[in-house]
Amino acid sequence: MENVELVTFMREHDGVTPEDASAQLGVSTRTLRKYVARANESLSGSAVVELSRGEGYRLRVLDQEDLDAWIAAQGGGHACLACKTSEERVNYLLNDLLMRNDWIKLQELSQALFVSKSALSGDLKKVEERLRPYDLVLEKRSHYGIRVTGGEMSRRLCLANAAIDASSATGASGVTGGLNTLVLKNFVGGGASKITRRCSMPSPSA
Incomplete structure (x- = not known):
């Protein structure tokens, strides 16, 4: 088992008992303890997987920035x-x-x-x-x-709309509002009818 898999599991199963964790991970409680020790050594103080009596396993974050760097390294730099x-x-x-x-x-x-x-x-x-x-x-x-x-045009339309949705979700109205029909048509090769309806043109007074 990879260290990142164990840490991921512990983060999503806060307070899981050793017995439940072992069953879900398909290992013995003894093997689980070895995996936890190995993961904690790899985490190098950025976080620690702890086992408390009556509370189960928990992932305690000690340094979020260091943990993010560790995650990126475990994910091959693409996390x-x-x-x-x-x-x-x-x-x-x-x-x-x-x-x-x-x-x-x-x-x-x-x-x-x-x-x-x-x-x-x-x-x-x-x-x-x-x-x-x-x-x-x-x-x-x-x-x-x-x-x-699927078709290339469909991929482009979906990708463009996904980008607009993502920007809208983060409140980046200035970015999406500035996207005009000509730019979108160039992006999707002239098939931007679905996207055009979802973009607001900047007002003349802007």
Whole structure:
């Protein structure tokens, strides 16, 4: 088991008992203790997995900045440190999957987002919902992973709308408001009808 997998599990199962943790991770309690000791050594003081009597295991963060750096290193330098909510993770996944044509394994995405595979599964269901209006499909294949399949124009439209949604969610109205129809048409090759309706043109007095 990778250190990041254990730390991810502990972060999402605050207060889990040794017995429950062992059962869910598929290891003995003795092996679990070894994994915890190894993870704590790797964390080097940025955080620590603690076991308290009557409270179970907890991940106690000691230095968030150092922990973020550790996560990035564990994720091969591609960890999404800013993805704190499910919606942020969904936007990250949409962007990543739409920009690539190759397969990517769930474990890679799980480590990049620093979430468990069960949490990732829930996020991917939302991704599929976002892809459906564009006739895009999230293809899954054993031993390969996942990838998005569909027309190039549909991918561009979905990607552009996802960027607008992400900016709107963060309150960046000045950015999205400044996107004009000509720029969007250039981006999607002249098929920006769906996007145009969702962009506000700057007022003449602005």
